[in-house]
Amino acid sequence: xxxxxxxxxxxxxxxxxxxxxxxxxxxxxxxxxxxxxxxxxxxxxxxxxxxxxxxxxxxxxxxxxxxxxxxxxxxxxxxxxxxxxxxxxxxxxxxxxxxxxxxxxxxxxxxxxxxxxxxxxxxxxxxxxxxxxxxxxxxxxxxxxxxxxxxxxxxxxxxxxxxxxxxxxxxxxxxxxxxxxxxxxxxxxxxxxxxxxxxxxxxxxxxxxxxxxxxxxxxxxxxxxxxxxxxxxxxxxxxxxxxxxxxxxxxxxxxxxxxxxxxxxxxxxxxxxxxxxxxxxxxxxxxxxxxxxxxxxxxxxxxxxxxxxxxxxxxxxxxxxxxxxxxxxxxxxxxxxxxxxxxxxxxxxxxxxxxxxxxxxxxxxxxxxxxxxxxxxxxxxxxxxxxxxxxxxxxxxxxxxxxxxxxxxxxxxxxxxxxxxxxxxxxxxxxxxxxxxxxxxxxxxxxxxxxxxxxxxxxxxxxxxxxxxxxxxxxxxxxxxxxxxxxxxxxxxxxxxxxxxxxxxxxxxxxxxxxx
Amino acid sequence: xxxxxxxxxxxxxxxxxxxxxxxxxxxxxxxxxxxxxxxxxxxxxxxxxxxxxxxxxxxxxxxxxxxxxxxxxxxxxxxxxxxxxxxxxxxxxxxxxxxxxxxxxxxxxxxxxxxxxxxxxxxxxxxxxxxxxxxxxxxxxxxxxxxxxxxxxxxxxxxxxxxxxxxxxxxxxxxxxxxxxxxxxxxxxxxxxxxxxxxxxxxxxxxxxxxxxxxxxxxxxxxxxxxxxxxxxxxxxxxxxxxxxxxxxxxxxxxxxxxxxxxxxxxxxxxxxxxxxxxxxxxxxxxxxxxxxxxxxxxxxxxxxxxxxxxxxxxxxxxxxxxxxxxxxxxxxxxxxxxxxxxxxxxxxxxxxxxxxxxxxxxx
Numbered sequence: 001x002x003x004x005x006x007x008x009x010x011x012x013x014x015x016x017x018x019x020x021x022x023x024x025x026x027x028x029x030x031x032x033x034x035x036x037x038x039x040x041x042x043x044x045x046x047x048x049x050x051x052x053x054x055x056x057x058x059x060x061x062x063x064x065x066x067x068x069x070x071x072x073x074x075x076x077x078x079x080x081x082x083x084x085x086x087x088x089x090x091x092x093x094x095x096x097x098x099x100x101x102x103x104x105x106x107x108x109x110x111x112x113x114x115x116x117x118x119x120x121x122x123x124x125x126x127x128x129x130x131x132x133x134x135x136x137x138x139x140x141x142x143x144x145x146x147x148x149x150x151x152x153x154x155x156x157x158x159x160x161x162x163x164x165x166x167x168x169x170x171x172x173x174x175x176x177x178x179x180x181x182x183x184x185x186x187x188x189x190x191x192x193x194x195x196x197x198x199x200x201x202x203x204x205x206x207x208x209x210x211x212x213x214x215x216x217x218x219x220x221x222x223x224x225x226x227x228x229x230x231x232x233x234x235x236x237x238x239x240x241x242x243x244x245x246x247x248x249x250x251x252x253x254x255x256x257x258x259x260x261x262x263x264x265x266x267x268x269x270x271x272x273x274x275x276x277x278x279x280x281x282x283x284x285x286x287x288x289x290x291x292x293x294x295x296x297x298x299x300x301x302x303x304x305x306x307x308x309x310x311x312x313x314x315x316x317x318x319x320x321x322x323x324x325x326x327x328x329x330x331x332x333x334x335x336x337x338x339x340x341x342x343x344x345x346x347x348x349x350x351x352x353x354x355x356x357x358x359x360x361x362x363x364x365x366x367x368x369x370x371x372x373x374x375x376x377x378x379x380x381x382x383x384x385x386x387x388x389x390x391x392x393x394x395x396x397x398x399x400x401x402x403x404x405x406x407x408x409x410x411x412x413x414x415x416x417x418x419x420x421x422x423x424x425x426x427x428x429x430x431x432x433x434x435x436x437x438x439x440x441x442x443x444x445x446x447x448x449x450x451x452x453x454x455x456x457x458x459x460x461x462x463x464x465x466x467x468x469x470x471x472x473x474x475x476x477x478x479x480x481x482x483x484x485x486x487x488x489x490x491x492x493x494x495x496x497x498x499x500x501x502x503x504x505x506x507x508x509x510x511x512x513x514x515x516x
Numbered sequence: 517x518x519x520x521x522x523x524x525x526x527x528x529x530x531x532x533x534x535x536x537x538x539x540x541x542x543x544x545x546x547x548x549x550x551x552x553x554x555x556x557x558x559x560x561x562x563x564x565x566x567x568x569x570x571x572x573x574x575x576x577x578x579x580x581x582x583x584x585x586x587x588x589x590x591x592x593x594x595x596x597x598x599x600x601x602x603x604x605x606x607x608x609x610x611x612x613x614x615x616x617x618x619x620x621x622x623x624x625x626x627x628x629x630x631x632x633x634x635x636x637x638x639x640x641x642x643x644x645x646x647x648x649x650x651x652x653x654x655x656x657x658x659x660x661x662x663x664x665x666x667x668x669x670x671x672x673x674x675x676x677x678x679x680x681x682x683x684x685x686x687x688x689x690x691x692x693x694x695x696x697x698x699x700x701x702x703x704x705x706x707x708x709x710x711x712x713x714x715x716x717x718x719x720x721x722x723x724x725x726x727x728x729x730x731x732x733x734x735x736x737x738x739x740x741x742x743x744x745x746x747x748x749x750x751x752x753x754x755x756x757x758x759x760x761x762x763x764x765x766x767x768x769x770x771x772x773x774x775x776x777x778x779x780x781x782x783x784x785x786x787x788x789x790x791x792x793x794x795x796x797x798x799x800x801x802x803x804x805x806x807x808x809x810x811x812x813x814x815x816x817x818x819x820x821x822x823x824x825x826x827x828x829x830x831x832x833x834x835x836x837x838x839x840x841x842x843x844x845x846x847x848x849x850x851x852x853x854x855x856x857x858x859x860x861x862x863x864x865x866x867x868x869x870x871x872x873x874x875x876x877x878x879x880x
Contacts, residue, residue, distance in 0.1 A: 251679045309865055314679045315593045316864040319820060322813055323860020330853035447690050447809070450683045485698055489691040496670055496684065 023049040027079050030059060030092060031066050037094060038101045045105025046137075053109045060102050065089035108134065111141040111154070119150045127157035127185070132165040134158075156181055163193045171200060179207030182214035221359045223476050229365040231472025232372035233434070235465060236427035237445040238452040239372075239379055242464040243420035244299075246453055247383075247396055250307055250417065251318045254325035255449065256442025258421045261298060262291035262428020263437045264332060267341045281346050284429065291425035298328075299421025300414050308413065325442070333439040343432040368430045375426055380461055382419065392416050455495050471495075538828050542738055545570065549727035567726055568798065569842060574733040575795035576818065577834040578740055582787035584819045584830030585744050589753060590780045591760030593678075596667075596685030597788050598812030599692050600660035602802070604789030606696075607659060609709035609802040610643060611652035616713050629711075630704045640702045649716065656793035657786045663688075664785030665778065672774040672781075677763065686809050693807030708803025715797050726798070733794045737831070740787050744827050747783075756780055814856065820863045823870025832871055 022043060029040025041059075044052040058064040058073050065071070067089040071078035075086050094102070110122030119141070126134050138158040145151040155177060162174030175193070178186045187208060194204040237259055244252050266287040273283045302324060310317045345364055353361045383389040394402040395412045403409050428441070435441060448471070456467025471491060478487040548570055551562040579601050586592040613628040622632040626639060645651045667688055671681050699705035718725045747753050755776050758766045767773045796802045805811075815834075822833020837859065844852045867873060 306861060306865060313864075313868075315682065316868065318593075318679055318682060319813070319817065320861050320864040323817075323857040323864075325857075326853050326860065327857035330850070330857065334850060447683070447687050451687060454680060454683070483698075485694045488694055492687050492691045495687075496667075499674055499676060499684075 022047040023051055024079060027055070027071065028069065030055070030064070031069050031071055034095045034098055037092075037098045041098060041101040041105050045101070045108045050112065050114070053106070053113065056102060056106055056109065059092060059094065060099070060106065062091045064092045066092050104133070108137040111137055112144065116147045116150050119145070119147075120153055123150065123153040123157045127153070127160050132161060134161045135165065135170075156183075156186065159186075160189055163189060168200070171197065172203060175200065175203050175207050179210045182211060182218055184215070187211045187215070218359055221355075223480070224473065225359075225361055225365075227473030227476035228369055228469060229472070230475055231469035232365075232369040233431065233445075234448055234452050234472055235372045235468035236368070236375060236430055237424070238449040238456075238464050238468055239375060239461070240420040240422075240424035240427065241449050241453050242456075242461055243379065243383075243423065244417055245450070246460065246464070247392065248413065248416055248420075249314070250303075250311075251314055251321065252302075252307075252417075252421075253318055253322040253446065254302065254328060255321075255421075255424055256444075256446035257325040257328040258295040258298060258424035258442070259428040259431060259445060260332065260439065260442040261295050261328065262425030263343070263432040263435075263441055264336060264341070264428070265291040265294045265425065266343050266429045266432040267336075267437055270343060283344075284346055284349075284433075287429045287432075288426055291429045292422040293425075295425025295428070296418040296422030299424075300418035302421075303414050303417035307417070308410070329439045329442075336439070338439060340436040340438045343437055345433055349433065364433045368434060371430050375423060376461065376465055379419075379423060383461070388412075388415060388419075451492070451495055455498065538741070538831075542734065545574070545734060546731070549730050552723065552727070564723065564726065567730060571726065571730040571733050571798045572795065573835055573838045574730070574737050575791045575798065576815070576838055577831040578733070578737050578791035578794075579788050579815055580818045580822070580830040580834035581737070581740055581744060581827060582784035582791070583815055584822075584824055584827055585747070585787070586781055586784040587816070587819060588824035588826065588830065589748055589760065590756040590777055591763075592777060592781055593682045593816065594685045594781070594784070595682045595809065595812050595816060596687075596689035597785070597815055598809070599685075599689035599807055600664060600785040600788035601792035601795070601811075601815075602692075602696075602804075602806035603660045603663065604656040604792030605796040605802040605806060606703060606709075606792075607646070607652050607656035607789070608793035608796045609712075610646040610655075611649055612712040612715060612797060613709050614643070614647040615715065616711070619713055620711075628704070628709075630707065631702070634699060636702075643702070653790075653793060656789045660785040660789030660792075661782050664782045668778045668781040669774070672777045686812065689807050689812050690809050693804050693809075696804035696807055704803075706804065708801065708805075709796075710801040710803075712797065712800055720797060720800065729794065729798050733791075733798070736790055736794060740790075741827060741831065747780075748827065752776065752779070817856070817860055817863065819870075821859060821867075821870055823872030825869060826872045829870050829872035836871065 026040045026043035026047065029036045029043070032040070041056065044056060055064065055071075055073060055078050064073055064078070065086055070084070071092070072084050072086050072089050075084065076082060077084045107122055107125050110118050111126070113119055113122065123138075123141075126138065135158065138154055138161060142151060142154050142158060145154060159174040159177035159181075162170045163178070165171055165174070171193075175190065178190055190204050190208050190211070194201055194208075197204070237256075240258065241252070241255050244250050244255065266284065269287040269290050270280075270283045273279050273286070279286075302321070306320060306324070307317060310320060349364045349367050351363050353363055353366065355361060383392065391402070391407045391412050392415070394405070394407055395409050395416075399409055402412075431441065431445075435444075452464060452467045452471055455471060456463030456465070474494065475487050475491050478490050482490060548562055548567055552564065552567050579597060582600070583594060583597050586594055616628065618625045620629040620632070622629055624632045627636055631639075646655070667685065671684055676684065695701060696703055696708075697706055703709075712720055714720060715725070715729075718728065748756075755766065755771055759771075759773055759776055763773055792802075792806075818833040818837045819830045820833065821837050822831065823829030837856075840855065841852060844855055863870065
């Protein structure tokens with residue numbers, strides 16, 4: 001008899017007008033026996049009434065109080081909402097049967113919660129718990145849902161629930177929906193269902209194959225993005241080198257330390273702007289010119305003070321600049337401490353972007369890719385379009401002729417070196433967003449950067465771009481099946497072998513400049 | 517000794533002087549373990565610490581000699597010699613680990629502690645044979661030599677010279693460092709090897725063992741000095757100097773530059789490997805940190821400080837820079853990196869011929 005009543009109440013709950021009555025009808029049952037409680041919980045869960053959620057939560061947490069037949073919640077009558085004195089009231093006690101009923105009812109009620117995040121979590125919970133009983137509730141929830149991402153998850157949960165329904169037609173619906181998903185969970189569900197339903201094997205296999213195809217695409221896209229992201233980092237670190245080493249032929253082992261100086265400049269700018277709240281969100285864009293200047297000045301000082309005395313002696317230059325890098329690193333370590341410094345990301349750089357097909361992209365890495373291409377464009381424009389670039393190319397091609405044409409070669413040397421070092425500083429701004437700002441920030445990049453320049457071809461910016469992106473993607477492609485370390489080793493070996501075939505890199509200079 | 521510009525011009529007095537000074541210095545060094553036997557209060561007594569540290573420096577000096585041979589004589593600047601040193605050290609470390617036997621923490625009769633910890637069932641194949649000292653010493657020479665051969669062959673064949681070669685060797689040691697940091701390589705990962713017990717049945721960390729290792733290192737240094745000195749006097753040495761100063765010209769004269777460079781590079785790697793093999797029992801530990809590119813480049817600066825054109829210079833540099841390091845880090849560790857960096861700058865800009873150049877006077 002009671003079962004029929006529950007069923008009737010359940011059916012009645014489908015009618016919105018009857019829903020409110022269902023809440024008030026069912027509520028007193030919570031004060032009754034455990035059996036009556038469980039029934040009342042089921043009915044409240046089926047009611048889909050927003051008022052039921054806080055009451056059931058309170059019951060679950062032991063915060064729902066009763067005095068005789070009246071139920072009290074947060075100092076008010078649970079049914080009417082009228083203020084009531086909680087004195088002498090005691091918590092409503094429940095047993096395991098009621099708790100089990102509560103779990104299902106809460107999940108169903110959360111599906112209609114006003115908070116989209118709660119609805120999302122509920123959909124996921126239902127997806128995992130999957131039982132055919134959830135189907136009507138989910139269908140109703142999907143019809144009502146307005147937020148697309150929540151609706152997508154609810155659809156998945158519905159499909160998962162349909163998979164365990166008794167009717168094969170409903171099962172097929174579930175299989176079809178799951179086959180359009182692109183998640184490992186959906187795939188696991190289908191494989192599980194395949195064991196239980198041999199008669200549906202063919203359809204399930206087709207759905208799994210569809211998911212596998214989509215997952216492979218997603219994995220490939222994410223690998224490509226990670227590779228491009230690593231490549232953009234390498235590009236930033238190597239661009240400055242492509243100018244100082246590639247164009248001028250000066251090997252600067254302190255290059256990584258200029259990157260590090262740029263990262264610390266970002267930190268200093270951020271700390272300086274702490275007093276000016278409206279400017280603080282702009283500290284990162286402001287750091288870019290600041291880092292360019294700091295690293296550029298350091299570069300100019302290094303070139304004029306020391307490197308200029310060692311032109312034509314590359315091995316000595318290498319050792320000397322290594323020493324300078326050591327001194328810079330230790331100086332920063334003493335000034336700022338050896339621990340990592342925190343550089344904040346502005347809000348527009350945080351979070352992840354989800355593309356169709358479930359591909360996730362972290363915003364800050366996306367910005368670093370954009371920034372690296374901007375810097376490449378800037379370097380290209382400076383070399384190709386400005387007077388300074390023209391003089392620079394002239395000095396590289398033939399120093400003496402350039403000097404006789406009235407170009408002050410010493411000044412051009414200093415400016416070129418400062419320019420390359422300044423780009424390293426800008427790289428430091430970008431790296432501060434995705435790496436730890438510590439005194440040895442630069443050491444990790446220096447070897448890779450040289451590899452990029454050598455691989456791409458000395459003296460070619462396009463080569464640097466292709467070299468950086470190629471090595472980045474190659475690294476990330478090898479990584480999944482060889483591990484991060486072996487991937488690095490493999491890339492080094494690949495470069496060694498590559499140099500066997502093309503000793504001058506991918507984009508070798510031709511003609512006279514090649515002999516420089 | 518030969519100098520940068522005019523290697524052929526023999527100038528007898530300085531050469532004899534250097535030889536005499538070198539022999540005297542080695543003789544003085546040989547006295548150290550004996551002085552260690554004197555009672556602690558005695559004026560000439562030398563502490564255990566001094567003997568251990570000096571033994572370490574002698575190993576460094578052999579490493580420096582290897583670098584000096586390749587760089588000073590043949591113009592090959594390797595920034596990865598630390599890798600050869602460390603590989604030699606690992607070979608000896610494997611022997612020492614095998615000798616621990618059942619005395620490890622886990623008491624396993626064969627497997628070293630870290631293998632028991634990582635769940636190895638049996639010894640990996642590349643560990644077999646290391647219980648024999650001659651095999652370990654052979655490997656300490658063979659493995660660095662083979663690596664140098666492969667890297668050198670691939671590089672010299674494609675005429676990768678100068679800074680390009682330096683960077684490739686640096687990448688090589690960097691890659692090896694990353695690889696040795698991994699636990700599944702079977703070389704103790706992060707922690708490397710330590711807690712050695714004995715060598716040749718002689719417990720380590722005793723005065724006698726330290727003195728024996730000290731003399732072994734000194735013998736190695738003297739032997740390799742003589743060998744290198746002999747090499748530079750032969751036709752091989754003359755061709756090497758020619759390769760250093762005008763590689764293309766030598767090639768056009770019909771010499772196989774690749775073969776000459778390869779010979780000297782492999783030899784210098786073997787010297788580094790032997791130095792590493794003696795270094796490990798002296799300091800009692802070997803870990804992947806030895807592969808760090810900084811170590812290799814620091815060794816290069818010893819040679820630069822001493823004077824790269826001269827073999828004695830490399831040895832002198834190794835002793836003097838390490839003496840400075842030990843002295844400075846004892847009271848102002850923060851300053852050491854400034855001093856080292858300053859050395860790099862000062863030597864290259866002001867003193868390109870190193871300390872030895874100071875004694876040789878002007879020859880240009």
